[in-house]
Each structure stands twice: as C-alpha cells, then as structure tokens.
Amino acid sequence: MGAAGAALGTDPSAKVTLVTSFQDAAYSPCGIPYVHGREISDFDKLFMATKQHYVDQGLDIRYETTATALDTGAKTVTLDTGEVLGYDSLVLATGFEYASLGVPGADNPSGLYYVKNIREAMEWDKVLDTARSAVVVEGGPLGTEMVTALAHRGIETHLVDSAAWAMSMATDPDIIKPVEDAWREMGVHLHYSTKLEAILRDSDGRLRGVATSDGEIAADLAVVATHKVANTALAKAAGIKLGMSGGIIVDAGMRTSAPDVFACGDVVEIPHGVSNVPIQGLSGSHAYAQGKVAGVRAAGGVRDYRPVYVPWGMVAGKSMLGGVSFSETLATALGIDYVAGVATGISRARYYPDVKPVTVKLLADPKSLRLIGAQLVGGEGIKERADFLAMCVRKGITVEDLATMENVYSPAIGALNEPIALAAQQTLANIAKARS
C-alpha cells in the first residue's frame, strides 16, 4: 500500500494494480497482539481505510488473488484467476512466512496460530476467550508481544525458546531481566534453552500440547512466532537474485536484478549500516519507508533508501524494551570489538508521580568511541531514545558526545540526569578503568 500510494503520488496518471491473497488491504497487523491482550478494544480499529477509499483513490486492488508466475522478459504477472497482467514497473512486496517448525505434528495447521491475517486473528480471538493455556514458540519480537498479550489476558502462557533468554538476537540478559521478572509475576512459564520436539495431538488431531527437550507442556494452542523467512518463491522462480540472508537483493532505489522490478519490505535484504551485513525481516516502519522508495521509483521518480541501523522497541512484560543495532551478545557473536556501559536513571524528577526507571546500555567502538549499539528497558521514552541513538550510530556520534549531552530537566517530563548521558559516562569510566 505504501508503494502504491507513492507511485500514484509521483505519477497521478499511473494505472496502479495491487494483487493480494488477503481479503483486506491496509490494516495494521502490528496491532493484532494488542487486541488479543485487550489493550485495543476492537479489530476494526486496525483498518486504515475502507475498501471504497482505495477505489476512490484510483487503486485497482485484486483481493484474494495470488500471483503465480512472473515473466520479467515479457513483463507479465500471471494470477491464479488465469488473468495475465502486463506491467511497465513491478513492485514485489510478498513479505515473509514464519520459519517452519519442522517437528512432527506441525503439518496439521489445527491449533497452530500464525499471527498475520486479521480475519484469522478475529477467529483466534474467539478461541482465546475459552483457552486456558498457550505455548508461544520463540521469543523474538512477535513472541515477546504475544507472551505479554496472552498473560495480560489471563491465559497460562508458556514461552519455549531454544535460546537462553528472550529477544536474544537483540538484547543481553541484564536488559531483558525486568521483562522476565514481570512475566513471572504475570504467571508466565519460561522454558529457555528448550527445543521444540513435537506438536502433540489427541486422537481427533486436536492440539493438546507440545513436546520439548524440557518435557511435555499441555496447551490449547501454540503461537508460532518463529523468525521471518523472506517469501521469495515468485521472485526466485523468475530468476531474480537473492542474497545471503535469503532476501531479494536490492540497490538504494529498491531495484532488483530484473529490469523495472522493484522490491520492498520483508522480502528484501538491506545492508546494516555498521557491519554491512545484509539483514532481512525488519519492522513495519522500515517496510513502509522501503515501499515509498519502491513506489516512487516504479513511477519514474527519484528516491533512495539507506543502510539501516534498526531502532526497535515494544511493550514487553510491564516495561518498554528497545534498542539499536548490536547487543553485547550479537557483537561478540559477530566478532565486533566494543566497549560497553550501562546505567539506570529515571524518566521524571524522582519525586514526580509515575516516575519510572530507564536503563540504558551503550556499545561503542573502542578506538573511535563511536556508538555502535544500544539497548533500553524502562517505563517511558524508550522509543524516542532508540530513535535518537539510531541517528547517533548512523552519524558517528561518540559516547564522549553523549556523556556531555544537554538534556531537558523539568519535573513532570524529565530528570536532572538523562539516562543516556549516565550510560555514556559509565562507558567512558569503563574505558578508563580498562586502560589503567
């Protein structure tokens, strides 16, 4: 939808056709866990506009339709309706699939909840009304949101993760700890370093639990929150080049290896700004920004996308959790040298109502002192600080700069000492200690 809107904005005379296998367009799938968690009252709120709105806008949307073949030479797309659409420019936004569970019992989709389609989410929400227990498989971003949502809804929730802590690809154990503490308070069972071995079913084929390396867990459903795999079937069959992360390779203009074929969102890979490693499966704001570039380019305009530094954040447990680029764990795994510092500050004056802790961990390059990563957990202002720190990583801002940053101090909205500055000062102190 972002690409379509940008294409029309660039060339209002363009004829834009969208093909989607879903019954709907332009809703916010990101809101689904929060409806399940009862923070948002209604699925209807997630829709951005009526179908008529898009008709009025001049978009030709083919709902419940799948593109089955792409011929980049003839410049045609074949639909499952049999229709063959010609194109001047094509944007591939085929997204992702959850990585296969690959265990016995997983072929039967019954009882397995793959969070994506809003219509299915509406059906699952009814199931949750009577479910007593649920397993969430993998504690990545969606898994973390779903564990929080299900526990908030009062369902006995089990997280099964082969890693030793949740969000292990982006956080360190000390940062996730307040989230885990809150989860335990909320009654969540954390099965870490635990391998899923089978989906267990009764004689009718209904899911009755899961088998794991930590034993059997009885459950009424399992949320499959495995990592995102780029849905490249159409592109691959058409001979479009894929990269080492499995995503479609694109240049700054979101151009693929095929002429006049662009791609965006979870189906592509984008170089990381610090490591230059291509990464795939970013956030909705990344997908949307990429879509706008692809749409502008598809309509003949000029717009570029940039390497990413990936600020991220969410509500997890009773905290907000966030970060930018590398954790200590990831930096170590990638062999990236770093120095780190961590500090806990507060979000408002210490005497102001609803003051919350804010913990910041910073990673810097030991030579240049440039920021290369951040993690945050706390009660307020996590998203805004993650955005700030992502720009700092991008622009080569150092922990010395951050240690001397100015900050707003006003009792209701900010504390005397900014937690980012405290963490930067701690990083410098750790460097000094290491040198002495």
Add this chain to the structure above:
Amino acid sequence: MGAAGAALGTDPSAKVTLVTSFQDAAYSPCGIPYVHGREISDFDKLFMATKQHYVDQGLDIRYETTATALDTGAKTVTLDTGEVLGYDSLVLATGFEYASLGVPGADNPSGLYYVKNIREAMEWDKVLDTARSAVVVEGGPLGTEMVTALAHRGIETHLVDSAAWAMSMATDPDIIKPVEDAWREMGVHLHYSTKLEAILRDSDGRLRGVATSDGEIAADLAVVATHKVANTALAKAAGIKLGMSGGIIVDAGMRTSAPDVFACGDVVEIPHGVSNVPIQGLSGSHAYAQGKVAGVRAAGGVRDYRPVYVPWGMVAGKSMLGGVSFSETLATALGIDYVAGVATGISRARYYPDVKPVTVKLLADPKSLRLIGAQLVGGEGIKERADFLAMCVRKGITVEDLATMENVYSPAIGALNEPIALAAQQTLANIAKARS
C-alpha cells in the same frame, strides 16, 4: 551542591564549606510549581537528603549565612556572621534574582510571590488554599508553569505579559496555540501585549490587584515570574569580569577572571553553540552540569563544559511544550537566515489508547541544511525529542538526515511515521517550493 559533591569526588581529602542564605540545601525548587498545582502531594518530597546526610558526607554547610565580601587577592570570603573564610579554590553559585517589576507598589513585598525558597513556598501554598484569583507577571518558563499550576488548582488566573504570546523568547505563535487553548479551557485570562503599570494595594497595604495597560485586574496575589537576572553583586564588587548578558564570564573550565575562582549556574553566561551569543539563565540541568565542572576544577581535576544548544521543555496547559535553540521569532530577531517546516504526527499507533498529537517545527540553515532550532508541542515524548534535536544541532545533523531517519514503530509506543521525520520532510518540501 553539585559543585561540592564533584569537588569531594575529585579530592576526598578536600575541606568543602558551603555558604547559603537559605535554611535548607539541596531541594528541588523546580518542583515547587507542581506542588502548588497539586500534582505533587507534599513539599517534603522535594528534599533530596537530610541535613545529617551532608554532615556525614563531610560537607560543612553554613545555613542562613550570606557572603558579604570577596577578596580575590587575599583569597578570603567574609560572612555576615563576621567570620572570614580563607580558600584555595572558590566556586560562586550565587544564582539569580527575578528582574525588578519597577512599578509603583512593588517595593512592598506583601502579596508578591517570588518563587524560589521552599520555606516561603510552603507559606504561599497556605495562601493559595483561600486565594480566589492570582496574576502571573510574564509568561516565561516559570510563568507558564505557574499559570498551569494555579489554573489546575482552580484559582482564577491572569497572565500579564508585554509580549504578544507566552514563551515568546523560545516559541512561535503556532506552537504555543494548543497551550493557550488549554489555558482558556481551564479559565485562564491571557492579557498579552499588556504592560504592568502598578501593584494596587488597599489602605492596609495589602495587594488587591494590578493596574495594566489593559485595565485593572483584581487579585489576591501576584506571582513575579520576570526574567532571571544574574546575582553578581559579590562577584562585581570583587572586580570579577561580567559579560554582555550580565552574567559572570567563564571559560570551558568554569574559571572566572579571578585566579582560583570558579562560577556556575544562573550567575554565569555561556556561549550559545550556534550563534556564539552569550546567554544566561538556563535550566537546572545546565546549572548542575556546570556545577560539576566547577567542582572538579576547584579540586584540581580536569573537566570541561561546552557551548550550549539549550533543549528545554515543560508541561504547559494540557500539553508538553519544548524546543531547542531558535524559534522563527528569535531567529528573525537575531537576523539568522533559516528555512522551517512544521508537521503534526502522533505518539503511538492511531488506534492505540491514549495516542496523542505531537507537533514538531524545525529550523535549518538554508545553505547547509543543518538543523538550527526546533519547537515541539504535544502529549508525549517531548523531552526526549528535544534532547535528540539538541544533539542534532550540536553535531551539524541536517534536515535531510532527519527526513530519512529510522524510527521505532510499535503500536503502544510509537507511530508508523515519526513526527520529527515528517517535519524534516516538510522543511525539504518548503525548500524545494521556494527554489522552484
């Protein structure tokens, strides 16, 4: 207190003596308006530690004592007790006085509330219990907080300001408008472009109101929130050099023109990082950071302060209000060339409970596109964004950088489109329009 703590931290063997005319040390005067507004329940919460704590820390605090003379040659300070203290290093943190009202009836302090001393604030809080109406003189930061607090407390509140809108030194009319709208909803009477002409008193000398160029206003008290004037009497008499803003001139080490005499806080002036103009009367976080530099230096350590970009923020009306460096009004007044862009975004997903508007206005240098100022008004995340944008001004980050910034998108904590990015994109669009 910041300087004293930093001095002891640098040299634990140092003998540190503090002289204060107040009965107390180390409370947060910034919290006073919020106790009056009943957001904070109790003045006791504003104290940071007991007097015994400072005794235990090894600080010799002389309460209710005034330094009456300074001899920078003999290196002595004379106290009003008659005692003469010698020093190796001296830190002047004599703060500010509110600019004199300079109108008839203002010589009598009765009924005039100068917000500063917590003991006096406690007495005034009792007066507010029965006060029906109050005048606030000048709509700077304190005036804005006090108008909000008094209105929140249900007192009929009048703001008298010679400027055409509140916070006129830092905001433009479009940015302050939501604050003014909320004030009007709360029953506040705004007397803009209005000169205070006299404090009106009854035959007993009790304040009964004020006379203004807009007519008489009946009131039970007047809050004097005029601008801060550096309290330099002691320094000036000792021949220490003052600057064009009236504050003590200091170098990066907070050294004054006198040997081994340092100064910090509202009594000094600091160069603005963009314009290089010396400015005085910054925030508590600035004062505290300067105090730490002065204290470290006074104890023989090395620490520097930097030119300032002045992120600021507060709760005003029913919004948070903030900014960095220049508004359009101030840039125009100073003859600084700029391009601007303004946009209103939202603080969370549009469908998430308690989503709030966030308006951002950015000013950039038209040639380099570097950010030179920002203003923000909205419901969430104003302080964190102001801190971010202050670092952007300091580091020469451009509106092109900000237009392509990555942002966290997660329904409960951040929207798809970051308001800062929207404002930067609008600034670029305005530049393109001006060039075409």
